Amino acid sequence: MSELVRALVVKPDISKPRWDQSTFEGRAKHFVTITNPMNLFATDSQLETSKTVIENFRKGVVSDTLTVNDLWNAKHLFDSAYHPTSGDKMFIIGRMSAQVPMNMAITGGMLTFYKSPAAVIFWQWLNQSFNAVVNYTNRSGESGSTTQLLTSYCAATGGALTAALGLNALVRTMPPLIGRLVPFVAVCVANSINIPLMRRSELTDGIAIVDAEGNEVGKSKKVAKSAITQVVISRVGMAAPTFGLIPVIMNVLEKKPWMKAKPGLAAPIQVFLAGAILLVSTPVGCALFPQMTPIKVEDLEPELRDKIRSMPKPPEIVYCNKGL
Template sequence: MSRDVRTDINLKEPRWDQGAFMGRAKHFFMVTDPRNVLLSSEALDEARTILENYKHGKVRPGLTEDELWRAKYIYDSAFHPDTGEKMLLVGRMSAQVPMNMTITGCMLTFYRTTPAVIFWQWANQSFNAIVNYTNRSGDAPLTVGQLGTAYASATTGAVVTALGLKSLTKHLPSLIARFVPFAAVAAANCINIPLMRQRELKFGIPVTDINGNRLGESPKAAQQAIFQVVVSRIGMAIPAMAIPPVIMNALEKRAFLKRFPLLSAPIQVGLVGLSLVFATPLCCALFPQKSSMKVSHLEPELQTLIQAHDPGIDVVYFNKGL
């Protein structure tokens, strides 16, 4: 049973242990909860007020710990962590499931014609660009040029991959052709994310000690962070883009869908949505949000700087991004 809230809760950290996969999974199930998209502006502002009052020692009578944590996750789902500004609705992490299920479901349904391939790959990369811009780091903001380059490169890469593989699968079983959208999305992620975070690869990302004290910037930490994000993003796509094609390939051979072919798209979108509800938070949880790296693996000059600051530091920490 919930009890009155304590006054010493650290709201800068997630509610659950991030050193364990299950703790990270619980955290990301809350972060990506699609129900938060339906919250009104009043509900979002109320959550912000609860958190601001708590930070200043003002606790509403009867407020429980569960309600406080719920307010934190509502706030985190809608407001930028660096600027505090309300984020674009479609770019929020809570919009990932409904947006991706629609776009991915249509990509998997309308994969047979060239115009459909081009349109849905473009739609997917346009959505990715909005997500990456909305969740950009306030410490290293994206320029319009960087955003445009990443958007154009990822879209081109996805379309070229999709059309190239589509031409190669003309004489192969129909099931093989259904996996072309996944290959295109995987290729686009490998292009889009590094380009979107190219400034981090060049100048590095902040690394800290275990207490959060900033020690410097490391491009090698950025490389590890971006690799982990790419793996997570591709992992999210695997269940949503690999399981539904197998099911749909079997269903379309049955009399029901032959009789009602217009139901193919909504069924496929529903299957993708069901997969994404679980795949999105579980794949976000593959790696800790607060990732780590041994000091010995950093750049020599940064190692020297850290050793001069505190010779006892063996490991540094950094935010890997999403």
């Protein structure tokens, strides 16, 4: 049975995730709660209750019956639905908990209808439109301006369509399995365009560098490149198992007599497989790298390194929020 919060001498620190983020296991547990599709079924009343619990706790107001588990459950539900900066309730399909159900439908569509140019255009456009909604919903500050969102959306959509349509033409005479891998290449191209464009201000001005207490000590262009690269790898890592495994599975299934007799089963099977794989690959992909990435001061640009070392009690390790 979970302890009562009021009875604790040291109260939980809900400004940080519940689990140790320096370990892969701790990060994976954290992102399982953040991306849990069941959060989408929470009613407005449940969301408001979680918000009240968290806001009261931050003010030092704790119910006599509030347990540690209740507090963390409220925090996870609160984080899943409310913007961390503005505090506004986020558009439902833009929330991280909508990643699995939305991506399973879109991925299933891209893998099923990958031959027709019209279908390729529709599904790649839909995928980038969903990504734009997610980016807009989770926007924060200058790096999430409407202009940047529109630019990255158009560029990513164009890149994905060019890759998908061009590769489809090249692999037309190749084995079906090769053709099924085309959507994955298109998604990789889109991510490689979309994310750097969305965060180009960090590449030109630098990403915020903070100390262990969260105080900003400067900005680094060098670290920005590394952080954005990690996010691209994470996004590709989330998509790789679905786009890599499902084509192999379907290539085997389509040779079976029962599948030849009922080819219409291909779409629901691929959607189901995508959902099952994404339930694991989404939190795992998010957890590949620490959210707050540690950086040795000696590895920073000379001017920033010298600035930090001139501070009273200068830190040897600083951090950046790499993003998602």
